Amino acid sequence: MTYQRTMASILAMPPNLRSVVLRQLAASRPVTVAAPISSIRLFSSTTANPARQRPAARSTSRSQPTQPGKTQGKPAEKLKAKQHEKPKDKQPEKPKAKQPEKLKAKQPETSKDKQAEKPKDTPKKIKKTGPVEKAPSSFSFLPPPSNDPNQRALPAPAPTANSLFAATHIFTCQKPYFMYAAPRFLNFPVNTHVPEVCILGRSNVGKSTLINALSGAAGAAAGRAHGLEARRAGRAITSAHAGSTKTMNAYGFGPPPKVAPPKKEAEPEAGESHAIKSRSEKREEKNKFNKERKPTNQLILVDMPGYGFNSQAEWGKEITKYLEKRKMLKGAVVLIDSVAGVKKDDRTVLGMLRDAGVRTTVILTKADKIDSMEEYRQGTGKERKEGSIGDMCVKVWEELRKIEEESLTWVEGKGWERELWVTGAGDPRNAGLGIAGARLAIAKMAGLVRDERALADEEAPELGSVVMKPAPTVSKIIPFDQIVWATPHQGTAGSKGSREKASF
Ligand SMILES: Nc1nc2c(ncn2[C@@H]2O[C@H](COP(=O)(O)OP(=O)(O)OP(=O)(O)O)[C@@H](O)[C@H]2O)c(=O)[nH]1
Numbered sequence: 001m002t003y004q005r006t007m008a009s010i011l012a013m014p015p016n017l018r019s020v021v022l023r024q025l026a027a028s029r030p031v032t033v034a035a036p037i038s039s040i041r042l043f044s045s046t047t048a049n050p051a052r053q054r055p056a057a058r059s060t061s062r063s064q065p066t067q068p069g070k071t072q073g074k075p076a077e078k079l080k081a082k083q084h085e086k087p088k089d090k091q092p093e094k095p096k097a098k099q100p101e102k103l104k105a106k107q108p109e110t111s112k113d114k115q116a117e118k119p120k121d122t123p124k125k126i127k128k129t130g131p132v133e134k135a136p137s138s139f140s141f142l143p144p145p146s147n148d149p150n151q152r153a154l155p156a157p158a159p160t161a162n163s164l165f166a167a168t169h170i171f172t173c174q175k176p177y178f179m180y181a182a183p184r185f186l187n188f189p190v191n192t193h194v195p196e197v198c199i200l201g202r203s204n205v206g207k208s209t210l211i212n213a214l215s216g217a218a219g220a221a222a223g224r225a226h227g228l229e230a231r232r233a234g235r236a237i238t239s240a241h242a243g244s245t246k247t248m249n250a251y252g253f254g255p256p257p258k259v260a261p262p263k264k265e266a267e268p269e270a271g272e273s274h275a276i277k278s279r280s281e282k283r284e285e286k287n288k289f290n291k292e293r294k295p296t297n298q299l300i301l302v303d304m305p306g307y308g309f310n311s312q313a314e315w316g317k318e319i320t321k322y323l324e325k326r327k328m329l330k331g332a333v334v335l336i337d338s339v340a341g342v343k344k345d346d347r348t349v350l351g352m353l354r355d356a357g358v359r360t361t362v363i364l365t366k367a368d369k370i371d372s373m374e375e376y377r378q379g380t381g382k383e384r385k386e387g388s389i390g391d392m393c394v395k396v397w398e399e400l401r402k403i404e405e406e407s408l409t410w411v412e413g414k415g416w417e418r419e420l421w422v423t424g425a426g427d428p429r430n431a432g433l434g435i436a437g438a439r440l441a442i443a444k445m446a447g448l449v450r451d452e453r454a455l456a457d458e459e460a461p462e463l464g465s466v467v468m469k470p471a472p473t474v475s476k477i478i479p480f481d482q483i484v485w486a487t488p489h490q491g492t493a494g495s496k497g498s499r500e501k502a503s504f
């Protein structure tokens, strides 16, 4: 109130006196008096003036009227302090602490330390692993002559590079193709052109692993193919548990064979009434032809479910049908475990092959579980329990000779191959032990590759020929190149009720 009264009295003064009084007041009380006056002037005089930019000044003057020195001094001090701090604290830190350390630490590491590390590490690695022994890619044994007193298995002469190369090319020129899985014989698609070889053996003997190794999968990878990824890559699924393969799975190898386009049947001449076919006959013929698809590969391998432990009850029936009726079956590969040897189930299956007249080759698997490579080659390596791999071969020949006694056609060198092939398909240390040899054995049986070795008592089949199994009716040689795609299927697969009797 006093303030308003003084102001009113000042305003009532004459203008000359008023200005003098105001100057004196301003000199004596600079802040407390001047501030309210300026504010009054501002609010009264401004209409559209953007004087709101100044409330900070007003607020400071109003809120801290009693400490003018502090309000003015503080920001100034802070600014000064900040300006001085920055250059002092940061600039000297960079060159001293960070940059030189990094440079010193990095540059010499890349150039000098790495060079210095190499010679230190390499000898350590060599010491740990030792020199890697190269596994023989082909490894097989032949029976001794009957007059040999020792009766020891003879290491077979190595196949020629040409034959090994030709066989390897079929299996590795392109990735394998998983064609189909047939739970029963009736599920097999018709095949009248592509040679087929089936892989038989007890559960867990290494059938699927061998198929993978044939296509070029290295050691551990061949024995550890699981899931969809393996399936997409055309690999056979493997497992350490017996009974993993439950259907008859077909894998295609090599490029599609060159086959002639289907030939059109000659038009029946006028007057030849017997040449005219009914509609139903024509439809049936057409269906028969359509059943067979164009071949996708040069060779088909059929991975069979294992027999013995954990095998399927239906196995015997379906496999017997396949062995007896499959038209393009050129042979069977029976796998026998190098350590376990020939078991009762193996004898039964060899008997089935004999009865069906299917050409048979025996391959010993898991040979890496027996002794060293050098002893393998010599046939003298001692197996953990029973003997060397050579001794195992002798036992296998004895078994085969017993089984052949009941047959006239399925005999040594004709029904079954004398040469026993040794492999270690799933060996993680020596990938590919005997695999090239196994490829040759299979391709030879399929009639796709000629074995160029001059085996004393066995005639090598001609290149590109297919030796038909010694079945009672068919026993002729059909050159593969002469196989004509258009040949209509002769079986009775299409007719109702007779499918069981049909050969595909
Ligand atoms: N060390 C070694 N292990 C092998 C070899 N071959 C296969 N194996 C292993 O034996 C196990 C069985 O292999 P598979 O190929 O699945 O056997 P399979 O005969 O197909 O078995 P089923 O499908 O059950 O009939 C896997 O764990 C493989 O890694 C081999 O040559 N050496």
Ligand SMILES: [Mg+2]
Residues within 6 Å of the ligand: 207, 208, 209, 237, 238, 244, 245, 303
């Ligand atoms: Mg299997």
